[in-house]
Amino acid sequence: xxxxxxxxxxxxxxIGLSYKKADAEIxxxxxxxxQVKDGILKQAKNEGIEALLVTSTCNRxxxxxxxxxxxxxIKLLCEHxxxxxxxxxxxxxxxxxxxxxxxxxxxxxxLDSQILGDFEIISQLKLSFKASKKVxxxxxxxxxxxxxxxxxxxxxxxxxxxxxxxxSVSFASVQYILKNVENISEKNILLFGTGKIGRNTCENLIxxxxxxxxxxxxxxxxxxxxxAGKFNLIVKDYAxxxxxxxxxxxxxxxxxxxxxxxxxxxxxxxxxxxxxxxxIPKNVSENVTELSNVTLVHLDHLSKMTDDTLxxxxxxxxxxxxxxxxxxxxxxxxxxxxxxxPTIRALxxxxxxxxxxxxxxxxxxxxxFDEEQADIISSRIIQKITNHFAxxxxxxxxxxxxxxxxxxxxxxxxxx
Numbered sequence: 001x002x003x004x005x006x007x008x009x010x011x012x013x014x015i016g017l018s019y020k021k022a023d024a025e026i027x028x029x030x031x032x033x034x035q036v037k038d039g040i041l042k043q044a045k046n047e048g049i050e051a052l053l054v055t056s057t058c059n060r061x062x063x064x065x066x067x068x069x070x071x072x073x074i075k076l077l078c079e080h081x082x083x084x085x086x087x088x089x090x091x092x093x094x095x096x097x098x099x100x101x102x103x104x105x106x107x108x109x110x111l112d113s114q115i116l117g118d119f120e121i122i123s124q125l126k127l128s129f130k131a132s133k134k135v136x137x138x139x140x141x142x143x144x145x146x147x148x149x150x151x152x153x154x155x156x157x158x159x160x161x162x163x164x165x166x167x168s169v170s171f172a173s174v175q176y177i178l179k180n181v182e183n184i185s186e187k188n189i190l191l192f193g194t195g196k197i198g199r200n201t202c203e204n205l206i207x208x209x210x211x212x213x214x215x216x217x218x219x220x221x222x223x224x225x226x227x228a229g230k231f232n233l234i235v236k237d238y239a240x241x242x243x244x245x246x247x248x249x250x251x252x253x254x255x256x257x258x259x260x261x262x263x264x265x266x267x268x269x270x271x272x273x274x275x276x277x278x279x280i281p282k283n284v285s286e287n288v289t290e291l292s293n294v295t296l297v298h299l300d301h302l303s304k305m306t307d308d309t310l311x312x313x314x315x316x317x318x319x320x321x322x323x324x325x326x327x328x329x330x331x332x333x334x335x336x337x338x339x340x341x342p343t344i345r346a347l348x349x350x351x352x353x354x355x356x357x358x359x360x361x362x363x364x365x366x367x368x369f370d371e372e373q374a375d376i377i378s379s380r381i382i383q384k385i386t387n388h389f390a391x392x393x394x395x396x397x398x399x400x401x402x403x404x405x406x407x408x409x410x411x412x413x414x415x416x
Contacts, residue, residue, distance in 0.1 A: 245269070273295070
């Protein structure tokens, strides 16, 4: 598979870091906003990188693309984030060609997620591809690969129970609250931030805690009101955040800012306060732990919670891997076909030119020559001949390159 992944002397690489080796702080330094993603893609285009996919979630940051050397991609990442090459190299992974393809399948189908079977990553991949397409840093290989990963993800979701039971960090945070807080329905809960994790947490809180007085604060109030309208929550102004924290027993922070939005200066109460930080980079300053009444829990801790749901999910991994293998082999077949498609096309054109010349000659020779019939028969024979060659090239993997050369030589083909 590997030789024809190469496009003009390049290979397909994945470079990245994830929760497996990089803690939340390091991941925060390499996290990429939509604006930064756009900058990376534009620079990649200027540098002649043919296709690039940039993904950044709370669990990982990855670049997938064609390069002469993986350092091209590492340099792009480090130039546009707060992380350094040295930091990256300590926690990074680099995959090439078929290994990079296999990795993207694992990531896109939730098999490499912090919480097994978490399918939120696939919508991120779709958005990433959309961004690449908009800037014009895609090629047929990347498009076909992303579509294959989406297809695998859909099938795994529909055909296995790997995502059975509630999933994701938002669910893990609610589980943590249920396990560690008594009389939860009577507690005052404040949710700060309305990002995707914040909204999901909201939904799970309402579903599982039976608490009907959850307060929501967001820097832009109209966003908070939209979410609140959906879930019937109390919305307060950002200006009231200090007094709201004072009234709260639980504070959930999901603001998605680049710097901490909560610090000990905002906390003015002595009663126990549980703070859950569901943001990457961390949005709650470590200095809150200097207060004896505060318990701070970050999503890395929540994600390590192995509950019954995760144990049950593990049994479906082999089934999911079978689906991936099936779709991956279809993708590889397509790659094989792309390898010799120009030669087959050139052969067909050559034979069609011969046919046209011969029909032209016969028409001049015979007054009653049935041109239409001759054209139909010749075209069918050409189709059969080219199918034979295509099947030969498909089956004969080992000698495909030599066969292509021979066909080009015999028929004197120019398949530029």
